[in-house]
Amino acid sequence: MPSVEVMHEETHQGIHLMCRENSGPSYRRLEGKVAVVTGGARGIGEATARLFAWHGAKVVVADVEDAAGELLAASLSPCATFVHCDVSHEPDVERLVDITLSKHGRIDVFFNNAGVLGSQSKSRKSIMELDADELDRVMRVNVRGVALGMKHAARAMVPRQSGCIISTASVAGVMGGLGPHAYTASKHAIVGLTKNAACELGAHGIRVNCISPFGVATTMLVNAWRDVGDEGEEGTAMAMDLGRPSEDEVEKTEALVRRLANLKRATLRARDIAEAALYLAGEESKYVSGHNLVVDGGVTSAMNLIGL
Secondary structure (H helix, E strand, C coil): CCCCCCCCCEECCEECCCCCCCCCCCCCCCCCCEEEEECCCCHHHHHHHHHHHHCCCEEEEEECCHHHHHHHHHHHCCCEEEEECCCCCHHHHHHHHHHHHHHHCCCCEEEECCCCCCCCCHHHCCHHHCCHHHHHHHHHHHHHHHHHHHHHHHHHHHHHCCEEEEEECCHHHCCCCCCCHHHHHHHHHHHHHHHHHHHHHHHHCEEEEEEEECCCCCHHHHHHCCCCCCCCCCCCCCHHHHCCCCHHHHHHHHHHHHHHCCCCCCCCCHHHHHHHHHHHHCHHHCCCCCCEEEECCCHHHHCCCCCC
């Protein structure tokens, strides 16, 4: 496999890494592995695709955002390719796995990262105002999408008796009060699916884990929180409608997260979640399965403290 040239460009989503021929890390932790990243065109998925490629993986970026996904894959070529995939549509997920197997002959890592936030509007936060249609939409992407990813990843991995499935959950799946009802329900479901799938697939040498981040100022989150008015009413705009936010908007979101955080003097970014995914994907975690890796700077512990 060709070596990797690293071009460092600091952004709010972490270091952008160009996959070219030349130098690379002295120890490439995913050398020779094939990894699929859903929701891979932006945010945590983009940071993970770049990091996986830097560490020697052949990456298949899957997303509904064709232009962004194709641009990312082109920037990482020949380490990455792009496949259009709506994770809530089973034929798309099945096609994604089949294309990857046809191209690479195997899948070593499947990262179920695609997801939606749903409405962040305070007017819809009460369970008495629950929008059943929105609940269905959030569950369809976040839960059905992850379940289908697990299903078809397992189909590819069981015959080889090895593999690693990772999913993006959330601190909202660890405790209550950290997100709207639909989003919270969906992330709790992902943690449950992770544990159940790990119980079954361990017999086939397949590890199943998830990652639960605190707030990361991705395009999706920044745009969802963009329209914060004087009365604190959050906007409902979604990333795919508004494009990338400005650096000022990113910093505003990061500042809000820092104020809420327990761990000070640090800012959680997409690159940090990519590093967690790299750990779960590599040999360093070869005996870790059924685990929810919480990357929150201790916030889910500290929020239970009273006056300490």
